[in-house]
Amino acid sequence: MTCSCCSRRAFLGGALVSLFSSVSVLADRVHVVRKGETLFGLSRQMGIPFHDLADANHLNRKSKLQVGQRLFIPSNEALPQLTVALKKKFDRTHVKARQWKYVVVHHSATSSGTVAGMDRYHSQVRHMENGLAYHFVIGNGKGMKDGETVASRRWKKQLAGGHLASEALNEISLGICLVGNFEVSVPTAKQMQALAGLINYLLKRCHLGHSAVKTHQQINTIYTRCPGRRFPVKTLLGMVA
Numbered sequence: 001m002t003c004s005c006c007s008r009r010a011f012l013g014g015a016l017v018s019l020f021s022s023v024s025v026l027a028d029r030v031h032v033v034r035k036g037e038t039l040f041g042l043s044r045q046m047g048i049p050f051h052d053l054a055d056a057n058h059l060n061r062k063s064k065l066q067v068g069q070r071l072f073i074p075s076n077e078a079l080p081q082l083t084v085a086l087k088k089k090f091d092r093t094h095v096k097a098r099q100w101k102y103v104v105v106h107h108s109a110t111s112s113g114t115v116a117g118m119d120r121y122h123s124q125v126r127h128m129e130n131g132l133a134y135h136f137v138i139g140n141g142k143g144m145k146d147g148e149t150v151a152s153r154r155w156k157k158q159l160a161g162g163h164l165a166s167e168a169l170n171e172i173s174l175g176i177c178l179v180g181n182f183e184v185s186v187p188t189a190k191q192m193q194a195l196a197g198l199i200n201y202l203l204k205r206c207h208l209g210h211s212a213v214k215t216h217q218q219i220n221t222i223y224t225r226c227p228g229r230r231f232p233v234k235t236l237l238g239m240v241a
């Protein structure tokens with residue numbers, strides 16, 4: 001059986017082959033140089049090896065970038081990734097093969113929040129045995145740092161989530177909660193980068209494809225507005241592998 005991950009890779013390969021005949025695909029993979037940017041700086045920022053970025057643009061170490069210059073960003077390496085430190089931390093957890101089928105995005109529906117606060121709420125008010133219902137929380141600068149990504153004990157111990165109405169779905173769904181109320185505001189840029197980096201990591205780690213990424217509303221068996229009508233689903237899907 002072809003796994004969804006492999007079929008996605010095949011699709012990406014096809015997209016790259018047709019890159020120069022498709023304006024929309026090309027537009028997604030072009031970076032317009034801003035003042036002060038350097039090829040070295042961009043390669044670090046995007047997590048792309050310097051030579052890959054230079055070669056894709058027929059540039060070398062001595063090349064100077066011009067403001068407004070269009071750079072081709074090679075392959076999906078341009079997608080947000082976890083920081084090296086977080087990857088190292090999350091890698092310590094052993095993940096059982098085929099345990100997880102979905103990665104589900106939520107909002108806290110509050111303007112501020114912390115892991116400890118949400119953990120307390122889920123333990124003491126909602127009486128959840130394992131506390132915090134999510135596997136990860138991403139802060140918005142109010143209570144936690146903007147874009148700060150924290151793994152809960154549900155990730156560290158690989159416990160089922162408590163974030164969906166169906167227990168069967170909780171068994172196979174990793175939950176990520178962004179602090180914020182996206183009925184009234186949008187996630188910060190740092191939250192979106194952190195979220196996409198985390199999802200790209202989880203898809204790879206759990207051998208999942210693009211279709212595994214869901215919002216709470218998309219997967220829940222009971223109607224919910226989570227993660228809010230202003231959450232940019234399409235933007236997120238464009239940022240994940």
Ligand SMILES: [Zn+2]
Pocket residue numbers: 105106107163216224226227
């Ligand atoms: Zn939710």
